[in-house]
Amino acid sequence: MPNPAKSLALVIPLAVAMTWVIGREPDSGTLSPSTLNADEEILFYPTYGRFDEQAQVWRFDVHGKVFEPEDGSFKRALLIATLKSSMRGNVEIDKDAFLSDRIRPFLVDNERGKSVTIDVAGNQFAAGVSAANGHFRRSLVCDAAGLGVGPQDIGAPQSRVLTFTAVLPSRDSRSFNGRIHLIAPRGVSLISDIDDTIKHSQVTDRSELLQNTFTRAFRAVDGMPELYADLADVGVAFHYVSGSPWQLYPPLQAFFSDQGFPQGTYHLKYFRLTDSSGLGLLSSQRATKLAAIEPLLDSFPDRRFILLGDSGEHDPEIYGQLARDYPDQIAGIFIRNVTASDRMDGRFQTAFEQVPADRWRLFDDASQIRDVVIDLAK
Structure with missing residues (x-):
């Protein structure tokens, strides 16, 4: 049997470090758009949703990060020094050898205190507020009718992945999308x-x-x-x-x-x-x-x-x-x-x-x- 005390001890530090809100029903009406500046971006990470058969609702997390792209030389030098130190030895790698798609995500400016609103199948949710590391995470709840997907639909590949989008200010024409993998109980x-x-x-x-x-x-x-x-x-x-x-x-x-x-x-x-x-x-x-x-x-x-x-x-x-x-x-x-x-x-x-x-x-x-x-x- 799982050890509840052990599981709780492992999860609590992560919960404290993140903005984590217990599951809730869809927010009523239209929410305020995400508080995102023009030079900031949202990256959503794929999460899963589970069907609660007793309550007849989907429970799912939304997880992402708010950041400002940056490529500063100081951060680049700091990262390279940290990487070499972590190797516990002298590693001679030219700074220009680092691939940009690998090193650039470490150089961004993490944006804290940014509220994020998303639209999932026509339902708007407050998806959390970014912490010091830019991450936000929130547990949400929606009934099957609201998402347009019931547990009986999960057998069809096209029904397994539910896409959503960030709600942005009307002047912002960009699009930041995420996905939730809806997984059947069995x-x-x-x-x-x-x-x-x-x-x-x-x-x-x-x-x-x-x-x-x-x-x-x-x-x-x-x-x-x-x-x-x-x-x-x-x-x-x-x-x-x-x-x-x-x-x-x-x-x-x-x-x-x-x-x-x-x-x-x-x-x-x-x-x-x-x-x-x-x-x-x-x-x-x-x-x-x-x-x-x-x-x-x-x-x-x-x-x-x-x-x-x-x-x-x-x-x-x-x-x-x-x-x-x-x-x-x-x-x-x-x-x-x-x-x-x-x-x-x-x-x-x-x-x-x-x-x-x-x-x-x-x-x-x-x-x-x-x-x-x-x-x-x-």
Whole structure:
């Protein structure tokens, strides 16, 4: 059974750091537009919605960031210095080698105190007020008729994703759009790590990690785009959970789209250059991943989950803990073997203690698990 005290301890720090409002009914009438200046932008992150069968309503989050684009030399130098320090060694990379789409999101000016209003299927909602890091987040509620989608409609691909737009002042002709993945109460979901699971990163080599993240084109792990596309074809919902910072969402999303990975929700890490955690910018955080995954499992008690990760950092330990805490929901665990490990190694015996042996496996190539994963999804 889930440990409520543990879950609460993990979630509270995140809730305090963010603007988080408990679910509510649609706001009546027309709300004031978002308080956005002409030189500021909104980036929405994809979230999920769940159908509350008892109340007959959809409950969903809206999450985004308000920022002013910036490319200042001081921030650029600070970021590069922070990245090199985080590698714990001398890494010689010319400042001009950093790809603009990777480094620019870290250089923006985060805008705090900005209220955001959105329009979802003709319903206007107050979506929150941006915090010091520019992020805003709010939990909202709307009945099925208001969204025009009932749980019976989720089987149709065109009904799974609900798009919405920011409500802006009448003089502002720009458009900032987001999406909510409406997920049925029952079915199969895939929770996937990103680095070294579906994208080559070499997390265990800090110098290579820096270069693969900021100076080289992203590369997909062979066979994973095809496997995920096959899973999407049989109706699996996707949640991408990573220790990578939210600033990398735009290039990651573009890479996923280019490679054919299915759309899904993203669950990344909060980071600011002013944070004392700067040296851990590219490190995976066990507590961060658990705080992202446990609410998913709690939100969909009747869905079954497949967990995919790698052996480079803490995925075996995280997934093993989840399998013990949620034994009826975790259908299978698949760990990409990037450390040349053996299944009988003490690490895995400890990580998967009390987890049935047929519930988890190591793999080197996607072809080794394709049939098993597809069968679980069906």
